[in-house]
Amino acid sequence: xxxxxxxxxxxxxxxxxxxxxxxxxxxxxxxxxxxxxxxxxxxxxxxxxxxxxxxxxxxxxxxxxxxxxxxxxxxxxxxxxxxxxxxxxxxxxxxxxxxxxxxxxxxxxxxxxxxxxxxxxxxxxxxxxxxxxxxxxxxxxxxxxxxxxxxxxxxxxxxxxxxxxxxxxxxxxxxxxxxxxxxxxxxxxxxxxxxxxxxxxxxxxxxxxxxxxxxxxxxxxxxxxxxxxxxxxxxxxxxxxxxxxxxxxxxxxxxxxxxxxxxxxxxxxxxxxxxxxxxxxxxxxxxxxxxxxxxxxxxxxxxxxxxxxxxxxxxxxxxxxxxxxxxxxxxxxxxxxxxxxxxxxxxxxxxxxxxxxxxxxxxxxxxxxxxxxxxxxxxxxxxxxxxxxxxxxxxxxxxxxxxxxxxxxxxxxxxxxxxxxxxxxxxxxxxxxxxxxxxxxxxxxxxxxxxxxxxxxxxxxxxxxxxxxxxxxxxxxxxxxxxxxxxxxxxxxxxxxxxxxxxxxxxxxxxxxxxx
Amino acid sequence: xxxxxxxxxxxxxxxxxxxxxxxxxxxxxxxxxxxxxxxxxxxxxxxxxxxxxxxxxxxxxxxxxxxxxxxxxxxxxxxxxxxxxxxxxxxxxxxxxxxxxxxxxxxxxxxxxxxxxxxxxxxxxxxxxxxxxxxxxxxxxxxxxxxxxxxxxxxxxxxxxxxxxxxxxxxxxxxxxxxxxxxxxxxxxxxxxxxxxxxxxxxxxxxxxxxxxxxxxxxxxxxxxxxxxxxxxxxxxxxxxxxxxxxxxxxxxxxxxxxxxxxxxxxxxxxxxxxxxxxxxxxxxxxxxxxxxxxxxxxxxxxxxxxxxxxxxxxxxxxxxxxxxx
Numbered sequence: 001x002x003x004x005x006x007x008x009x010x011x012x013x014x015x016x017x018x019x020x021x022x023x024x025x026x027x028x029x030x031x032x033x034x035x036x037x038x039x040x041x042x043x044x045x046x047x048x049x050x051x052x053x054x055x056x057x058x059x060x061x062x063x064x065x066x067x068x069x070x071x072x073x074x075x076x077x078x079x080x081x082x083x084x085x086x087x088x089x090x091x092x093x094x095x096x097x098x099x100x101x102x103x104x105x106x107x108x109x110x111x112x113x114x115x116x117x118x119x120x121x122x123x124x125x126x127x128x129x130x131x132x133x134x135x136x137x138x139x140x141x142x143x144x145x146x147x148x149x150x151x152x153x154x155x156x157x158x159x160x161x162x163x164x165x166x167x168x169x170x171x172x173x174x175x176x177x178x179x180x181x182x183x184x185x186x187x188x189x190x191x192x193x194x195x196x197x198x199x200x201x202x203x204x205x206x207x208x209x210x211x212x213x214x215x216x217x218x219x220x221x222x223x224x225x226x227x228x229x230x231x232x233x234x235x236x237x238x239x240x241x242x243x244x245x246x247x248x249x250x251x252x253x254x255x256x257x258x259x260x261x262x263x264x265x266x267x268x269x270x271x272x273x274x275x276x277x278x279x280x281x282x283x284x285x286x287x288x289x290x291x292x293x294x295x296x297x298x299x300x301x302x303x304x305x306x307x308x309x310x311x312x313x314x315x316x317x318x319x320x321x322x323x324x325x326x327x328x329x330x331x332x333x334x335x336x337x338x339x340x341x342x343x344x345x346x347x348x349x350x351x352x353x354x355x356x357x358x359x360x361x362x363x364x365x366x367x368x369x370x371x372x373x374x375x376x377x378x379x380x381x382x383x384x385x386x387x388x389x390x391x392x393x394x395x396x397x398x399x400x401x402x403x404x405x406x407x408x409x410x411x412x413x414x415x416x417x418x419x420x421x422x423x424x425x426x427x428x429x430x431x432x433x434x435x436x437x438x439x440x441x442x443x444x445x446x447x448x449x450x451x452x453x454x455x456x457x458x459x460x461x462x463x464x465x466x467x468x469x470x471x472x473x474x475x476x477x478x479x480x481x482x483x484x485x486x487x488x489x490x491x492x493x494x495x496x497x498x499x500x501x502x503x504x505x506x507x508x509x510x511x512x513x514x515x516x
Numbered sequence: 517x518x519x520x521x522x523x524x525x526x527x528x529x530x531x532x533x534x535x536x537x538x539x540x541x542x543x544x545x546x547x548x549x550x551x552x553x554x555x556x557x558x559x560x561x562x563x564x565x566x567x568x569x570x571x572x573x574x575x576x577x578x579x580x581x582x583x584x585x586x587x588x589x590x591x592x593x594x595x596x597x598x599x600x601x602x603x604x605x606x607x608x609x610x611x612x613x614x615x616x617x618x619x620x621x622x623x624x625x626x627x628x629x630x631x632x633x634x635x636x637x638x639x640x641x642x643x644x645x646x647x648x649x650x651x652x653x654x655x656x657x658x659x660x661x662x663x664x665x666x667x668x669x670x671x672x673x674x675x676x677x678x679x680x681x682x683x684x685x686x687x688x689x690x691x692x693x694x695x696x697x698x699x700x701x702x703x704x705x706x707x708x709x710x711x712x713x714x715x716x717x718x719x720x721x722x723x724x725x726x727x728x729x730x731x732x733x734x735x736x737x738x739x740x741x742x743x744x745x746x747x748x749x750x751x752x753x754x755x756x757x758x759x760x761x762x763x764x765x766x767x768x769x770x771x772x773x774x775x776x777x778x779x780x781x782x783x784x785x786x787x788x789x790x791x792x793x794x795x796x797x798x799x800x801x802x803x804x805x806x807x808x809x810x811x812x813x814x815x816x817x818x819x820x821x822x823x824x825x826x827x828x829x830x831x832x833x834x835x836x837x838x839x840x841x842x
Contacts, residue, residue, distance in 0.1 A: 029587070039837065093712055097719060105665070105704065106720030124705045202670060202708040203716075207700070207840040215708075219672040222579045225586050225607075311551055369587065376588060382573065468549075468574075480711040482552040483734045483793070485718050 008340020011333040012352035015395055019358045022370020023234050029373055030228030043216045044236060050126060050201065051194035054133035058190045059183060061134065062141030065286045067175070068279035069142070070149035071267040080287060082504045085139045086294050089452035089499040091473045092199040094492040098293030099135055128204030133197065137190040139290060144189065144403055147442060148182035151411060157267055170269045185403045188248035192241055192360045192399065213237050217363045234366035241361025245354040297492055304490030312491055315475040316498060319455050322389050322471060323502055326454040327447050329394035334401035334446060338409045356402045359395040367392060372464065385464035389471070393454030401446035408442040409435065444510015451502035456495060472498070539569045540771045544598040545581055546574040554791040561783040568771050577709065578675045582608055595766040596775055598637065602757050602819065603678050605634050606826035615764040617773060621780050624799045626755065626817040634759035637779040638794035641753035641814050642679045643746035644724040645731045652724065652747035656687060660698035665722040667704055667713040671833055674709045680726050682825055683754030685832045686818040692832060696839035703840070729753065729811050734793045736807040752816025758794065
């Protein structure tokens, strides 16, 4: 094992150990052996069904949208790309309220249908769950795939144009190979996110038919106090993830476009009027689907921001601190793991990359409870609430960072690795002069996502923090629980602004001189 | 206020205590401790008379509270647990983590109270809340036959959800399963907790939401909005009685008992109605606040004794799952 692989192996081991130790901690506290009942199997089936549907739809819709965004230039494009990421970083209940303002019983769609005398729609059930998951994950899928598109060097498109390629030739020789590399990872990430879904399924699922594994775990903890069953279900979730991760990583094929000079991409192939119209419509539809609910959230709460109590602003400050801490931690973990995948053989490389995905698969409830059991003998949970939240959020956002960094770093090494090695650039020098400059884009994107995600996270912190240490999402729930829905709506706007702001600053920092 | 909060935030991190006074640690649900709940006023009033420091620790909701205590076991720092309801007290007593309170106060509850481990501090009836524009059904049966839409909470994750489960069980017994099947098409969705359901209701997603008979008092008093009411059902209404108990492993048994007794004093009870939006367990000297007088008064109070509630729960949950999974 070379020296550069060591930190990565350590980081992957840390993640795996965190997941394993929490599962074991919970299992050891169990009072009786557990086994699956029919209800548990039903929960596993529903979890897989909705996650597969959500992943296929999100990624399927994301491909044409990402293509349209990749080959068009228009005023406000950057801002639009940032805004399109917003649903992904919202706390679930806020996004759900936004979605319902459009698709709910009392929403815009039903009002419009009633206006023209048509019967209304009812989204509760599998439809609602998948709709919400697509709403959350389409932006992420678009961004992941867009990264793939802008990763094709401008020189290849130039060559394509000089060879007289039409859109179908470009698709066959440039775009499809790129998609073969990028799509499996995107499918995987969305699938994994949807497997641990809890509040979406429970709020929009319409009833116990839509029970996910996460809800079964929640029930095992909270109502039955059956820690054995909780651990077993948690293990099932990890097994599901590990399988999915290995399948997806195995089916990804490196595209190998070779190096470019990083010049702006010009697309001669996409200049036909028909394609222009098609892309315009696609972008408009995606924007309408993703932004209307957010706009309604903002209009509902914006006026209340000035009257928010001081405690909400303090909570916002805590959230910003947590977001910055977990972003820094995530970058260290992700870079180490990505570097190690280059240095190791195929199988160990896949293994440590897969272990980076584990954290998203492990139930937040199991992770939180396990950490609680591990830390409770040592220190007061409330005192550790913020550091623990930072660590868990860093680990939870690893998969997205790895999705963005691993292919990008592999491409850099394929293109410049030999040159760098021949110049005897290793370790620090290679990191500073080759990797970091060329990784700015995916790094900025990953950091932005991590910051935004941990800003909106309401997982582990809920178990550890009490209201005096509450982060903004927790405060938002407190407001909702105290009948104060107007103040909650205002807090949601604040959270949305902070999340988007954090995402924008990092993401923008990553492409300050780039043409994405 | 701002400074206090800031200071609390700064000092909480170091865990340092300014005084050497004994500390009473009370575990309760989150909404009790927030600045909108009864916590701050009760803390100030108790500290003024106890020569001690009262520390509230918020731990999710009622069910999470018990889970937290069980996770911590006998090493818990908690001296008192506040906020379990009678559907959870049997499980709580079975853990052996609670000690008898040894108090015998006068209570104003709709039912007799005989429990030597847990003492109530507030209560309300579960009820479906609606806007005044709706002409509400007058019974469960009428609701199931109507096309009125309702939002309910999942009994597996929320205490009101569990309350509804036992309410239907108490009202319909063997026919509960059939009732749930009949109600299935009225249910818009089942949420994880009270907050989600109530906020969906406020956004207009359904005609009624499972909440409390006292919920309209919030809108009437805090928002000066008389547009909400709770529907009175002929079958009677299930009670939620919230209780506190002394943790057996406490190192402050005297202060813990004092605090439990204090929770029934005028100082604490007069805070409850307009912060927790529940009825006080002892009516304060000045009576109930205006706005509580307009609430519906159910003719029949339904309540399973704790051990029967625990026994009825599992079968009722299976029926519920079966009826709503079709």
